[in-house]
Amino acid sequence: xxxxxxxxxxxxxxxxxxxxxxxxxxxxxxxxxxxxxxxxxxxxxxxxxxxxxxxxxxxxxxxxxxxxxxxxxxxxxxxxxxxxxxxxxxxxxxxxxxxxxxxxxxxxxxxxxxxxxxxxxxxxxxxxxxxxxxxxxxxxxxxxxxxxxxxxxxxxxxxxxxxxxxxxxxxxxxxxxxxxxxxxxxxxxxxxxxxxxxxxxxxxxxxxxxxxxxxxxxxxxxxxxxxxxxxxxxxxxxxxxxxxxxxxxxxxxxxxxxxxxxxxxxxxxxxxxxxxxxxxxxxxxxxxxxxxxxxxxxxxxxxxxxxxxxxxxxxxxxxxxxxxxxxxxxxxxxxxxxxxxxxxxxxxxxxxxxxxxxxxxxxxxxxxxxxxxxxxxxxxxxxxxxxxxxxxxxxxxxxxxxxxxxxxxxxxxxxxxxxxxxxxxxxxxxxxxxxxxxxxxxxxxxxxxxxxxxxxxxxxxxxxxxxxxxxxxxxxxxxxxxxxxxxxxxxxxxxxxxxxxxxxxxxxxxxxxxxxxxxxxxxxxxxxxxxxxxxxxxxxxxxxxxxxxxxxxxxxxxxxxxxxxxxxxxxxxxxxxxxxxxxxxxxxxxxxxxxxxxxxxxxxxxxxxxxxxxxxxxxxxxxxxxxxxxxxxxxxxxxxxxxxxxxxxxxxxxxxxxxxxxxxxxxxxxxxxxxxxxxxxxxxxxxxxxxxxxxxxxxxxxxxxxxxxxxxxxxxxxxxxxxxxxxxxxxxxxxxxx
DNA sequence: GTGCGACGATTTTAG
DNA sequence: ATCGTCGCAC
Numbered sequence: 186x187x188x189x190x191x192x193x194x195x196x197x198x199x200x201x202x203x204x205x206x207x208x209x210x211x212x213x214x215x216x217x218x219x220x221x222x223x224x225x226x227x228x229x230x231x232x233x234x235x236x237x238x239x240x241x242x243x244x245x246x247x248x249x250x251x252x253x254x255x256x257x258x259x260x261x262x263x264x265x266x267x268x269x270x271x272x273x274x275x276x277x278x279x280x281x282x283x284x285x286x287x288x289x290x291x292x293x294x295x296x297x298x299x300x301x302x303x304x305x306x307x308x309x310x311x312x313x314x315x316x317x318x319x320x321x322x323x324x325x326x327x328x329x330x331x332x333x334x335x336x337x338x339x340x341x342x343x344x345x346x347x348x349x350x351x352x353x354x355x356x357x358x359x360x361x362x363x364x365x366x367x368x369x370x371x372x373x374x375x376x377x378x379x380x381x382x383x384x385x386x387x388x389x390x391x392x393x394x395x396x397x398x399x400x401x402x403x404x405x406x407x408x409x410x411x412x413x414x415x416x417x418x419x420x421x422x423x424x425x426x427x428x429x430x431x432x433x434x435x436x437x438x439x440x441x442x443x444x445x446x447x448x449x450x451x452x453x454x455x456x457x458x459x460x461x462x463x464x465x466x467x468x469x470x471x472x473x474x475x476x477x478x479x480x481x482x483x484x485x486x487x488x489x490x491x492x493x494x495x496x497x498x499x500x501x502x503x504x505x506x507x508x509x510x511x512x513x514x515x516x517x518x519x520x521x522x523x524x525x526x527x528x529x530x531x532x533x534x535x536x537x538x539x540x541x542x543x544x545x546x547x548x549x550x551x552x553x554x555x556x557x558x559x560x561x562x563x564x565x566x567x568x569x570x571x572x573x574x575x576x577x578x579x580x581x582x583x584x585x586x587x588x589x590x591x592x593x594x595x596x597x598x599x600x601x602x603x604x605x606x607x608x609x610x611x612x613x614x615x616x617x618x619x620x621x622x623x624x625x626x627x628x629x630x631x632x633x634x635x636x637x638x639x640x641x642x643x644x645x646x647x648x649x650x651x652x653x654x655x656x657x658x659x660x661x662x663x664x665x666x667x668x669x670x671x672x673x674x675x676x677x678x679x680x681x682x683x684x685x686x687x688x689x690x691x692x693x694x695x696x697x698x699x700x701x702x703x704x705x706x707x708x709x710x711x712x713x714x715x716x717x718x719x720x721x722x723x724x725x726x727x728x729x730x731x732x733x734x735x736x737x738x739x740x741x742x743x744x745x746x747x748x749x750x751x752x753x754x755x756x757x758x759x760x761x762x763x764x765x766x767x768x769x770x771x772x773x774x775x776x777x778x779x780x781x782x783x784x785x786x787x788x789x790x791x792x793x794x795x796x797x798x799x800x801x802x803x804x805x806x807x808x809x810x811x812x813x814x815x816x817x818x819x820x821x822x823x824x825x826x827x828x829x830x831x832x833x834x835x836x837x838x839x840x841x842x843x844x845x846x847x848x849x850x851x852x853x854x855x856x857x858x859x860x861x862x863x864x865x866x867x868x869x870x871x872x873x874x875x876x877x878x879x880x881x882x883x884x885x886x887x888x889x890x891x892x893x894x895x896x897x898x899x900x901x902x903x904x905x906x907x908x909x910x911x912x913x914x915x916x917x918x919x920x921x922x923x
Numbered sequence: 924g925t926g927c928g929a930c931g932a933t934t935t936t937a938g
Numbered sequence: 939a940t941c942g943t944c945g946c947a948c
Binding site: 192247248249250274275277280298300301374375379409438439441488539540541542562596601603604621720721722723739740741742760761763764765766777801802 | 924925932933934935936937938
């Protein structure tokens with residue numbers, strides 16, 4: 186394909202972006218506007234038209250799936266393999282550099298990558314060693330502290346406690362954690378980027394080499410970058426380098442994970458980037474886009490962008506007010522049947538929800554209706570415990586200093602190495618700053634003979650495994666270790682069928698090893714490459730199954746996907762927007778973006794549902810329709826199953842009211858509430874979600890949620906001073922003050 | 924060293 | 939409701 190033929194399939198805006206002069210470019214690409222298309226065409230354009238060598242081009246994505254897809258599409262545009270092109274995730278590319286330059290990076294050659302689960306174990310272990318209270322120093326929170334700082338490029342030694350003892354302790358734990366990783370030769374996800382950045386910065390030749398080599402860098406989903414990713418990019422591209430980044434500030438939904446939307450603005454300013462906008466949408470009907478635009482326009486601080494489509498009209502968006510979550514599921518089932526009758530594949534229908542807990546009702550209903558479905562999310566293959574156990578054995582054969590793997594399998598299957606023995610080994614290791622392996626070896630003579638024997642058995646096992654597998658091909662190595670470690674038998678002996686499933690998973694690991702083709706030039710052994718692959722690509726790409734089934738997933742998981750029919754369910758205050766965000770002005774915009782993401786997944790038909798009552802976490806709660814419903818343009822909506830009985834308009838004020846108005850004579854306007862939504866049918870409640878209230882003991886606060894009914898009705902209040910409390914509504918003597 | 928019952932938490936999640 | 943972790947008893 187010649188350079189110009191390449192442009193034939195692009196619209197004007199896309200073509201302008203693709204052919205933009207060399208230099209920093211920011212493409213603001215709306216949902217469904219051909220973002221990936223622009224990115225891949227830009228890569229091909231650089232190669233074909235500007236004669237850029239694929240060797241000098243790097244493309245960065247967030248997921249392995251996106252990376253694989255991009256490579257495929259670029260290759261098909263070029264009509265040849267693009268092997269020298271570096272395409273990968275931020276983490277994958279940083280990993281690649283660290284493998285090549287482990288010496289400069291100060292890492293052992295056989296450094297291992299730990300996932301977040303391993304990381305948490307390590308943090309917990311350190312907290313315990315420090316004899317700290319795990320209630321006060323929650324491992325998860327400490328872990329988040331560490332990651333948040335790493336994500337912003339801050340080492341523990343750069344942090345100051347500012348006289349805050351809590352902070353001082355956290356910094357101390359961070360430092361201990363760093364030391365532990367160093368000693369064990371392991372690197373966590375954030376460390377891959379941080380370490381790579383530091384290495385490129387501290388070894389000038391290296392930085393210069395890569396800057397010279399990668400004169401062109403393409404970045405996808407730029408709104409999801411965090412601080413260290415941005416810095417890494419800036420270091421590689423140089424401050425005015427030819428970085429071509431694509432993103433959509435309106436689809437930034439990962440702030441809680443460290444993403445900084447501001448990076449888009451920063452990039453524009455700091456790099457002096459030229460901005461291109463892609464606003465023509467090729468996915469959804471005009472009606473759906475009107476709804477999406479209306480919702481997102483409520484956010485401020487947007488970079489500004491409005492989707493449009495050449496197609497006119499479209500089916501109205503159907504809104505259904507369900508009694509409860511079962512009714513909601515039944516409604517969806519009915520519509521899926523209808524969808525089937527139109528001859529559409531089941532896979533063209535998706536149920537999107539805010540939180541995973543909501544999938545259950547749909548799963549049950551779909552199962553009862555014998556409609557095949559698939560739930561996305563949950564544990565991925567390489568994250569399963571039995572798989573991680575097997576990998577730990579494999580890692581130990583490669584690196585005896587890997588304490589995390591040591592701890593994981595030293596007594597699995599049980600071989601008589603108890604907590605007391607291990608505690609001694611840990612203490613010894615800590616005092617001398619050596620690995621558990623080394624400490625254990627040194628202590629053999631001084632341990633009780635039983636314990637010493639058991640431990641010696643473990644050492645012997647690992648050494649034997651290492652020697653045995655050295656000459657084997659990868660899949661034999663994996664097979665042998667699973668077998669000879671006793672892991673396979675251990676699970677085979679379990680009585681319930683869960684054990685069977687675990688054995689199957691272990692066998693599947695052998696298959697995975699068999700089908701594993703390492704990417705060439707990392708200087709790793711096949712096993713080393715496989716282990717890195719297992720952590721870095723936790724197995725979601727292979728998850729695709731052929732069966733035609735309804736798709737169930739969270740809104741987050743749906744980003745980047747599209748479906749002819751979409752059910753956006755659970756549109757209730759406290760659920761979506763989630764109660765954690767509903768009253769937080771800083772977090773609400775992100776919920777709204779999430780809603781925007783959900784709406785823009787739909788191509789032809791969009792259904793929105795909410796339930797008046799819902800059983801969740803074992804108790805029933807009553808919630809008002811989501812404020813997002815009231816932000817939709819009424820003319821785009823159509824109420825399903827309108828009722829004659831009336832209480833109040835559904836889409837009224839921005840604030841959800843629980844006040845039940847007296848029965849109104851008749852529904853004069855288009856939409857009227859079908860049933861009384863209030864949890865307290867027939868009673869007058871002068872309180873609503875968000876109301877300011879005063880309590881004789883707890884002082885002033887805000888109502889977050891109502892639950893239950895009758896005498897057992899409860900109210901959740903966030904008090905200024907006393908914090909959040911659940912109170913019995915009847916007894917609480919709350920006084921409304923706003 | 925293993926097994927069971929109490930207890931608590933439970934938005935979203937790629938690498 | 940449900941799942942994972944923890945402590946204690948065998």
